[in-house]
Amino acid sequence: MTLPTTHVSFPAGAVTGESTVLAVHPLDGGRYAVVTGATPFHPLDHTWPDQPADLGTLTVDGVELAVVDCLTGAVGPDGGPDGGSVLVGADIPVRRGDEEWSWLVLHVLAADPGDIVGRTAALAVDAGRRGALSASHSGCHLLALALNEALAPRWRKDPGRTDAFGNPDFDSLAMASSVMDTEASTDTYRLGKSLRKKGFTAEAAEEFPALADALPELTEAVNRRLAGWVAADAPVRIDVPGPELTARREWNCELPEGAARIFCGGTHLHHLGELAELRTELRLSEDGSELVAVTRPKRA
Numbered sequence: 001m002t003l004p005t006t007h008v009s010f011p012a013g014a015v016t017g018e019s020t021v022l023a024v025h026p027l028d029g030g031r032y033a034v035v036t037g038a039t040p041f042h043p044l045d046h047t048w049p050d051q052p053a054d055l056g057t058l059t060v061d062g063v064e065l066a067v068v069d070c071l072t073g074a075v076g077p078d079g080g081p082d083g084g085s086v087l088v089g090a091d092i093p094v095r096r097g098d099e100e101w102s103w104l105v106l107h108v109l110a111a112d113p114g115d116i117v118g119r120t121a122a123l124a125v126d127a128g129r130r131g132a133l134s135a136s137h138s139g140c141h142l143l144a145l146a147l148n149e150a151l152a153p154r155w156r157k158d159p160g161r162t163d164a165f166g167n168p169d170f171d172s173l174a175m176a177s178s179v180m181d182t183e184a185s186t187d188t189y190r191l192g193k194s195l196r197k198k199g200f201t202a203e204a205a206e207e208f209p210a211l212a213d214a215l216p217e218l219t220e221a222v223n224r225r226l227a228g229w230v231a232a233d234a235p236v237r238i239d240v241p242g243p244e245l246t247a248r249r250e251w252n253c254e255l256p257e258g259a260a261r262i263f264c265g266g267t268h269l270h271h272l273g274e275l276a277e278l279r280t281e282l283r284l285s286e287d288g289s290e291l292v293a294v295t296r297p298k299r300a
Protein backbone atom coordinates (compact mmCIF):
# COMPACT_ATOMS: atom_id res chain seq x y z
CA MET A 1 0.00 0.00 0.00
CA THR A 2 1.35 3.42 -0.92
CA LEU A 3 0.82 6.10 1.69
CA PRO A 4 -2.08 8.41 0.76
CA THR A 5 -1.65 12.19 0.75
CA THR A 6 -2.37 13.44 4.28
CA HIS A 7 -5.73 15.10 4.93
CA VAL A 8 -5.36 18.35 6.89
CA SER A 9 -7.75 20.28 9.14
CA PHE A 10 -5.52 23.31 9.93
CA PRO A 11 -6.99 25.47 7.12
CA ALA A 12 -10.28 25.65 9.09
CA GLY A 13 -8.33 26.44 12.26
CA ALA A 14 -8.35 22.99 13.92
CA VAL A 15 -5.70 22.35 16.58
CA THR A 16 -6.77 18.86 17.69
CA GLY A 17 -7.68 15.63 15.94
CA GLU A 18 -7.53 11.87 16.02
CA SER A 19 -6.16 9.59 13.33
CA THR A 20 -4.56 6.24 12.63
CA VAL A 21 -0.77 6.03 12.50
CA LEU A 22 0.08 4.84 8.97
CA ALA A 23 3.87 4.78 9.11
CA VAL A 24 6.91 5.65 11.20
CA HIS A 25 9.92 6.73 9.17
CA PRO A 26 13.45 7.18 10.57
CA LEU A 27 15.02 10.57 9.84
CA ASP A 28 18.61 11.82 10.03
CA GLY A 29 19.91 12.61 13.48
CA GLY A 30 18.05 9.84 15.32
CA ARG A 31 14.69 11.49 14.80
CA TYR A 32 11.50 9.77 13.63
CA ALA A 33 8.63 10.97 11.48
CA VAL A 34 5.11 9.76 12.26
CA VAL A 35 2.61 9.75 9.39
CA THR A 36 -1.13 9.73 10.14
CA GLY A 37 -4.09 9.63 7.77
CA ALA A 38 -5.26 13.08 8.87
CA THR A 39 -3.83 15.83 11.06
CA PRO A 40 -4.42 19.35 12.37
CA PHE A 41 -0.61 20.05 12.22
CA HIS A 42 0.66 22.58 9.70
CA PRO A 43 4.04 21.45 8.32
CA LEU A 44 6.77 23.66 6.93
CA ASP A 45 6.21 23.82 3.18
CA HIS A 46 9.26 22.72 1.17
CA THR A 47 8.44 24.91 -1.84
CA TRP A 48 7.59 28.17 -0.06
CA PRO A 49 8.73 27.86 3.59
CA ASP A 50 7.09 31.04 4.90
CA GLN A 51 5.15 29.80 7.94
CA PRO A 52 7.11 27.77 10.52
CA ALA A 53 5.94 24.32 11.59
CA ASP A 54 3.34 23.66 14.25
CA LEU A 55 4.64 22.00 17.41
CA GLY A 56 2.61 19.98 19.91
CA THR A 57 1.98 16.42 21.02
CA LEU A 58 0.87 13.08 19.70
CA THR A 59 -0.63 10.67 22.23
CA VAL A 60 -0.77 6.93 21.54
CA ASP A 61 -2.06 4.42 24.11
CA GLY A 62 -1.86 7.06 26.83
CA VAL A 63 1.78 7.87 26.05
CA GLU A 64 2.34 11.52 25.15
CA LEU A 65 5.08 12.13 22.59
CA ALA A 66 6.42 15.63 21.88
CA VAL A 67 6.21 16.75 18.24
CA VAL A 68 9.44 18.78 17.99
CA ASP A 69 9.07 19.73 14.33
CA CYS A 70 6.65 19.21 11.47
CA LEU A 71 7.88 18.77 7.92
CA THR A 72 6.55 18.04 4.45
CA GLY A 73 7.37 14.58 3.14
CA ALA A 74 6.74 13.05 -0.26
CA VAL A 75 6.70 9.57 -1.72
CA GLY A 76 7.32 9.29 -5.45
CA PRO A 77 5.48 7.05 -7.90
CA ASP A 78 8.13 4.36 -7.30
CA GLY A 79 7.98 4.70 -3.52
CA GLY A 80 7.67 0.94 -3.10
CA PRO A 81 5.03 -1.24 -1.50
CA ASP A 82 5.50 0.19 2.00
CA GLY A 83 6.11 3.75 0.79
CA GLY A 84 9.69 3.05 1.86
CA SER A 85 11.41 6.05 0.38
CA VAL A 86 9.92 9.10 2.02
CA LEU A 87 11.77 12.20 0.88
CA VAL A 88 11.84 15.17 3.21
CA GLY A 89 11.78 18.94 2.68
CA ALA A 90 14.56 20.16 0.39
CA ASP A 91 15.29 16.59 -0.81
CA ILE A 92 11.94 16.50 -2.63
CA PRO A 93 12.80 16.97 -6.33
CA VAL A 94 9.35 18.10 -7.49
CA ARG A 95 7.16 21.03 -6.59
CA ARG A 96 4.42 20.74 -4.01
CA GLY A 97 1.30 19.09 -5.35
CA ASP A 98 2.81 16.93 -8.11
CA GLU A 99 -0.07 14.49 -8.66
CA GLU A 100 2.13 11.44 -9.18
CA TRP A 101 3.44 11.82 -5.65
CA SER A 102 1.91 11.30 -2.20
CA TRP A 103 2.30 14.31 0.10
CA LEU A 104 2.71 13.71 3.79
CA VAL A 105 2.66 15.69 7.00
CA LEU A 106 5.63 14.39 9.02
CA HIS A 107 5.25 14.74 12.79
CA VAL A 108 8.87 14.71 13.96
CA LEU A 109 9.74 13.00 17.24
CA ALA A 110 13.13 13.20 18.97
CA ALA A 111 13.19 9.42 19.66
CA ASP A 112 11.84 6.12 18.33
CA PRO A 113 8.16 5.80 19.36
CA GLY A 114 8.27 2.01 18.96
CA ASP A 115 5.68 -0.01 17.07
CA ILE A 116 2.70 2.34 16.89
CA VAL A 117 1.62 1.72 13.28
CA GLY A 118 -2.10 0.96 13.16
CA ARG A 119 -2.78 2.62 16.52
CA THR A 120 -4.93 5.69 17.00
CA ALA A 121 -3.06 8.89 17.75
CA ALA A 122 -4.58 11.92 19.47
CA LEU A 123 -2.98 14.95 17.87
CA ALA A 124 -2.74 18.29 19.68
CA VAL A 125 -1.11 21.43 18.29
CA ASP A 126 0.40 24.05 20.62
CA ALA A 127 -2.55 26.44 20.24
CA GLY A 128 -0.77 29.52 21.61
CA ARG A 129 2.04 29.24 19.08
CA ARG A 130 -0.43 28.50 16.25
CA GLY A 131 -2.50 31.57 17.18
CA ALA A 132 0.59 33.78 17.07
CA LEU A 133 1.71 32.36 13.71
CA SER A 134 -1.80 32.81 12.29
CA ALA A 135 -1.83 36.45 13.39
CA SER A 136 1.54 37.05 11.73
CA HIS A 137 0.41 35.30 8.55
CA SER A 138 -2.82 37.31 8.28
CA GLY A 139 -0.76 40.44 8.92
CA CYS A 140 1.57 39.47 6.08
CA HIS A 141 -1.27 39.29 3.55
CA LEU A 142 -2.82 42.56 4.70
CA LEU A 143 0.57 44.28 4.49
CA ALA A 144 0.88 43.05 0.90
CA LEU A 145 -2.40 44.72 -0.06
CA ALA A 146 -1.72 47.95 1.84
CA LEU A 147 1.81 48.23 0.44
CA ASN A 148 0.63 47.57 -3.12
CA GLU A 149 -1.83 50.42 -2.73
CA ALA A 150 0.71 52.85 -1.23
CA LEU A 151 3.26 52.13 -3.99
CA ALA A 152 0.77 52.11 -6.87
CA PRO A 153 1.66 55.66 -8.09
CA ARG A 154 5.29 54.57 -8.59
CA TRP A 155 4.46 52.26 -11.50
CA ARG A 156 5.28 53.87 -14.86
CA LYS A 157 3.47 51.18 -16.77
CA ASP A 158 1.18 48.25 -16.12
CA PRO A 159 3.42 45.42 -14.87
CA GLY A 160 0.84 42.86 -16.00
CA ARG A 161 -0.02 41.63 -12.54
CA THR A 162 -2.52 43.23 -10.19
CA ASP A 163 -3.82 42.32 -6.76
CA ALA A 164 -7.43 41.77 -5.67
CA PHE A 165 -7.97 45.55 -5.56
CA GLY A 166 -6.54 46.17 -9.02
CA ASN A 167 -3.27 47.71 -7.79
CA PRO A 168 0.01 46.63 -9.42
CA ASP A 169 1.12 43.65 -7.35
CA PHE A 170 4.40 45.02 -5.99
CA ASP A 171 4.30 42.37 -3.25
CA SER A 172 4.46 39.39 -5.56
CA LEU A 173 6.56 41.05 -8.31
CA ALA A 174 9.32 42.22 -5.94
CA MET A 175 9.12 39.48 -3.27
CA ALA A 176 12.48 37.95 -2.36
CA SER A 177 11.38 36.19 0.82
CA SER A 178 8.55 36.14 3.31
CA VAL A 179 9.07 34.68 6.76
CA MET A 180 6.72 34.60 9.73
CA ASP A 181 7.41 33.89 13.35
CA THR A 182 5.32 34.22 16.49
CA GLU A 183 6.08 37.97 16.71
CA ALA A 184 5.98 39.32 13.19
CA SER A 185 6.07 38.75 9.46
CA THR A 186 9.23 39.88 7.68
CA ASP A 187 8.85 40.52 3.97
CA THR A 188 11.90 41.32 1.90
CA TYR A 189 11.52 42.93 -1.53
CA ARG A 190 14.18 43.29 -4.20
CA LEU A 191 14.18 46.62 -6.02
CA GLY A 192 16.45 45.55 -8.86
CA LYS A 193 16.72 46.04 -12.56
CA SER A 194 13.98 43.58 -13.41
CA LEU A 195 11.46 45.44 -11.26
CA ARG A 196 12.50 48.69 -12.91
CA LYS A 197 12.03 47.11 -16.32
CA LYS A 198 8.51 46.16 -15.31
CA GLY A 199 7.84 49.85 -14.63
CA PHE A 200 8.56 50.48 -10.95
CA THR A 201 10.51 53.57 -9.98
CA ALA A 202 12.22 54.28 -6.67
CA GLU A 203 13.47 57.62 -7.94
CA ALA A 204 11.95 61.01 -7.30
CA ALA A 205 9.40 62.30 -9.80
CA GLU A 206 7.10 65.29 -9.97
CA GLU A 207 4.39 63.56 -7.95
CA PHE A 208 6.59 61.94 -5.29
CA PRO A 209 10.02 62.09 -3.64
CA ALA A 210 12.64 59.34 -3.89
CA LEU A 211 11.58 56.15 -2.15
CA ALA A 212 14.09 56.67 0.66
CA ASP A 213 12.62 60.09 1.42
CA ALA A 214 9.06 58.87 1.05
CA LEU A 215 9.42 56.02 3.56
CA PRO A 216 7.96 57.79 6.62
CA GLU A 217 4.94 58.91 4.61
CA LEU A 218 4.51 55.47 3.01
CA THR A 219 4.77 53.77 6.38
CA GLU A 220 2.11 56.06 7.75
CA ALA A 221 -0.21 55.42 4.81
CA VAL A 222 0.21 51.65 5.13
CA ASN A 223 -0.35 51.73 8.88
CA ARG A 224 -3.45 53.90 8.50
CA ARG A 225 -4.88 51.34 6.07
CA LEU A 226 -3.97 48.40 8.34
CA ALA A 227 -5.58 50.12 11.35
CA GLY A 228 -8.76 50.68 9.35
CA TRP A 229 -8.97 47.02 8.37
CA VAL A 230 -8.40 45.85 11.95
CA ALA A 231 -11.09 48.28 13.17
CA ALA A 232 -13.51 46.92 10.54
CA ASP A 233 -13.11 43.44 12.11
CA ALA A 234 -13.13 41.94 8.61
CA PRO A 235 -13.89 38.19 8.52
CA VAL A 236 -11.19 35.86 7.20
CA ARG A 237 -11.68 32.40 5.78
CA ILE A 238 -9.69 29.85 3.83
CA ASP A 239 -11.40 28.41 0.76
CA VAL A 240 -10.52 24.74 0.60
CA PRO A 241 -11.16 22.78 -2.62
CA GLY A 242 -10.30 19.45 -0.92
CA PRO A 243 -8.98 17.96 2.33
CA GLU A 244 -5.53 17.03 0.96
CA LEU A 245 -2.38 18.77 2.16
CA THR A 246 -1.70 19.80 -1.42
CA ALA A 247 -5.13 21.27 -2.26
CA ARG A 248 -4.81 24.79 -3.74
CA ARG A 249 -6.24 26.85 -0.90
CA GLU A 250 -7.12 30.52 -0.98
CA TRP A 251 -7.11 33.15 1.77
CA ASN A 252 -10.19 35.30 1.69
CA CYS A 253 -10.79 38.51 3.60
CA GLU A 254 -13.97 40.58 3.36
CA LEU A 255 -12.41 44.03 3.60
CA PRO A 256 -14.53 47.20 3.40
CA GLU A 257 -13.04 47.87 -0.08
CA GLY A 258 -14.11 44.44 -1.30
CA ALA A 259 -13.18 40.78 -1.07
CA ALA A 260 -9.44 40.15 -1.10
CA ARG A 261 -8.09 36.77 -2.15
CA ILE A 262 -4.55 35.40 -2.08
CA PHE A 263 -3.46 31.79 -2.69
CA CYS A 264 -2.06 30.50 0.59
CA GLY A 265 -1.10 27.24 2.27
CA GLY A 266 -0.87 28.61 5.80
CA THR A 267 -3.09 29.27 8.81
CA HIS A 268 -4.97 32.46 9.66
CA LEU A 269 -7.14 34.38 12.08
CA HIS A 270 -10.94 34.04 11.72
CA HIS A 271 -11.54 37.78 11.83
CA LEU A 272 -9.33 40.83 12.13
CA GLY A 273 -10.96 41.89 15.41
CA GLU A 274 -8.77 39.22 17.02
CA LEU A 275 -6.08 41.87 16.71
CA ALA A 276 -5.78 45.00 18.82
CA GLU A 277 -3.29 46.49 16.38
CA LEU A 278 -1.31 45.74 13.24
CA ARG A 279 1.65 47.93 12.37
CA THR A 280 4.44 47.70 9.87
CA GLU A 281 7.90 49.17 9.77
CA LEU A 282 9.51 49.82 6.38
CA ARG A 283 13.28 49.84 5.95
CA LEU A 284 15.31 50.48 2.85
CA SER A 285 18.84 49.08 2.57
CA GLU A 286 21.65 51.64 2.30
CA ASP A 287 22.16 50.98 -1.42
CA GLY A 288 18.41 51.11 -2.01
CA SER A 289 18.29 47.60 -3.47
CA GLU A 290 16.12 46.04 -0.78
CA LEU A 291 12.95 47.06 0.98
CA VAL A 292 12.07 45.20 4.19
CA ALA A 293 8.67 45.30 5.88
CA VAL A 294 8.39 43.98 9.43
CA THR A 295 4.71 43.70 10.30
CA ARG A 296 3.76 43.09 13.93
CA PRO A 297 0.29 42.07 15.06
CA LYS A 298 -0.75 42.79 18.61
CA ARG A 299 -3.47 40.40 19.66
CA ALA A 300 -6.58 41.63 21.39
Ligand SMILES: [Zn+2]
Residues within 6 Å of the ligand: 137, 141, 251, 263, 264, 265, 266
Ligand atom coordinates in the same frame (compact mmCIF):
# COMPACT_ATOMS: atom_id res chain seq x y z
ZN1 LIG B 1 -0.04 33.08 2.92
